Amino acid sequence: MTALWSNAEVDFRDEVREFCSTQLPRDISDKVLHGQPLQRDDYMRWQDILASRGWLAGFWPKDYGGQEWGASESYIFQEETARAGAPWLLPFGVNYAGPVIFTFGNEEQKRRHLPGIVDNSVFWCQGYSEPGAGSDLARLSTKARRDGDAYVVNGSKIWTSMAQWADMMFCLVRTNSDARLQQGISFLLIDMNTPGINVQPIQSIDGFRHLNQVFFDDVRVPATNLVGEENKGWTYAKFLLGHERVLSAETGKARRLLARAESAAQARGLGKDWRIRDKIARFEVDIHALEWMSLRLLADVTAGAAPGTESSLLKIRGSSLLQEISEFSVDVLGPDALAYDPQMLSDGTGIDEELRSMGIVHDFLFQRAPTIWGGSNEIQRNIIAKHALGLPTTRV
Structure with a gap:
């Protein structure tokens, strides 16, 4: 290239x-x-x-x-x-909270929050999805009621990645229940050490804790932590999601995973199997095609165009390709994929070949998530159908 x-x-x-x-x-x-x-x-x-x-x-x-x-x-x-x-x-501070703050925040918020992101001293998490509002985020119900110089927050967020490590959360909350769904949402910055916040772990399919549910029980958040205008948070959320999807193809990671699959095939005497070689060649073509799509979008963005439905295409194809490669990797392992032990993998105990196989299985299990996070691929297809193809969409 x-x-x-x-x-x-x-x-x-x-x-x-x-x-x-x-x-x-x-x-x-x-x-x-x-x-x-x-x-x-x-x-x-x-x-x-x-x-x-x-x-x-x-x-x-x-x-x-x-x-x-x-x-x-x-x-x-x-x-x-x-x-x-x-x-x-980790994108939560650098790619998400930071750009929202320096684009829509006031000078005091910029002085207070941006240095801790740039020097990596403050760990952020993202409070978006809820038990009843995941991909259909506008239906969120976590409420923030203004009380003097603070907002009182009640509700919960779910699938909150790495919240157990976080110092701060940027959070979408409902500040007007009578307005149209998208018009009653605000963008708050919440200190995770505030009384009333309870972080509960969720074990994911790979056996590890990446995810959490975060509960808010009369959590008082200073009104100075409101970014932009009250009830305008949906605008900032859409801006943030645009940052999230432009670089979502992850072709570098795809190449890395494919190289590992090829190495696993060689180690098992499958390197010359025409079926294995055919799959690897097809994946290489797919990665090149995805890279060309990424570069075309980057050229448009560099020329000043806003990311359009092409970013949804990148999200769909990039996440699906990672899943396909990781699934192929497990197929290459064959019976060796069965001996998966999260504790042994975490501790690094066991023979090297055994741990390498477990690592492939771990990545396969973890890669179930990318087609869901950042707006599920089903939602991305609706975006393409509606805005690129002009087709009617239906709510399932």
């Missing part, structure tokens, strides 16, 4: 590769490459390293501590770090 990049972009790609090869801690990349679960310290150590280089929030404006990367630099950074085995760059 070198011919597609300018000389400056090629130099930046090489710089990111060199940085990963020298600065990415080996014990962390080993966990990522072998499918072992990461702990808070793993994420924070890598993000501290990025923060010291000024790359944690590279696409942010320089006034707020960023590098003012364009879409191309952001894409290159994401792809190269993923291929190198770096942890997922």
Whole structure:
């Protein structure tokens, strides 16, 4: 793909590769490459390293501590770090809360919250989905009632990733129950140490705790933590989701997972099996096609266009392709996939080959989630049907 990049972009790609090869801690990349679960310290150590280089929030404006990367630099950074085995760059502060705050927040909110995101000292989580409002987020029912100089929040959020580690949450709450659904929502910043917040774990299918349900019982949030205008939170939520989907293809991760599947096939004497070779070749073509789609969207964004339904296409195809590759990887393992033990994988006990197989199974189980988070693929298909194809959509 070198011919597609300018000389400056090629130099930046090489710089990111060199940085990963020298600065990415080996014990962390080993966990990522072998499918072992990461702990808070793993994420924070890598993000501290990025923060010291000024790359944690590279696409942010320089006034707020960023590098003012364009879409191309952001894409290159994401792809190269993923291929190198770096942890997922946690998006909650850098990609979500931060851009909302520096775009819609007041000066005091910028001074108070942005430095802690840029220097990686504050861990954020996202309070969006609820038991009765997941993909249909506008139906959220967690309420915030104004009481003097504070909002009193009651309700719950669910599927809240890494809330057990979080210092702050950006949260959508209903501040007007009489208004049209999308018009009665506000965007609050909530300190997770506030009395009345109860974080309960949810064990996911892979046997680990990534998810939580968060309960709010008369939680008092200073009114100064309201971002923008009251009842205008849906506007900020849509802005945030646009940031979430533009770089959702994850072709670097797809290449990494496919290389691991090919290595597993070689280790089992299946490297020359024509069926295996055919599947790998098809996946390589799919990844190239997805990358071209990503680059076309990036070209449009760089030219000043807003992400349209193409971002929904990236979300659908990128998440589905990760699932297909991880499922193929488990097929390659055959009976070796049956001996999955989350505790053994977490502790790193057992023989290397056994742990490598468990890591593949772990990634397969975890990859059930991407077609759901960030707006389920069913919802993305409705968006495409309605806004790109002009077809009527129905609520199931």
